[in-house]
Amino acid sequence: GAGVSQSPSNKVTEKGKDVELRCDPISGHTALYWYRQRLGQGLEFLIYFQGNSAPDKSGLPSDRFSAERTGESVSTLTIQRTQQEDSAVYLCASSSIGGGTSGSRNIQYFGAGTRLSVL
């Protein structure tokens, strides 16, 4: 597609359940990022994939959070045993190249996000 696609757009779950959020990046983009945005807050980095390199997981808040990416395509963010504090909008972004390089290829393009509500 023309942009970053995320699904579902909304997810309501019960505390303790596992959820999976999906991201389809822009075709050809090698770098993929996940961010979390709590209500009224700025974006908080979670994890970053660049090609075949080991992902940068430094932003994951706990071991309940994990993410996978198949090659240079779809990524899935999984939250196990969800808690109420996990309620937020989860945003995915992609760019044509990752960090360490200047230039327009560093621009991250965002999807519309998945709004997660944990009851």
Place this chain on the structure above:
Amino acid sequence: EDQVTQSPEALRLQEGESSSLNCSYTVSGLRGLFWYRQDPGKGPEFLFTLYSAGEEKEKERLKATLTKKESFLHITAPKPEDSATYLCAVQAWAGKLIFGQGTTLQVKP
């Protein structure tokens, strides 16, 4: 520690009343400073990227500038459709963006 601070948190303007938004940052090894616009219920939309002090970029009523410690987003003669949250972010070596809390702009007709 890498950090981004935006001010003010909220700004109300009358249509045509020019103003500026501030983004102060501390980062080791700046690879770029980014401005995004975010409308309610949507993902951030890219506006500008600046790479070195003294650089300026313009788009319609918006102009972004960069110094070694801060960036400004100048809004000239704003219209109601400019109402949104404006996000500033810096990128260091790790690739990730470090965002400020954003400035919510409301432009009244």
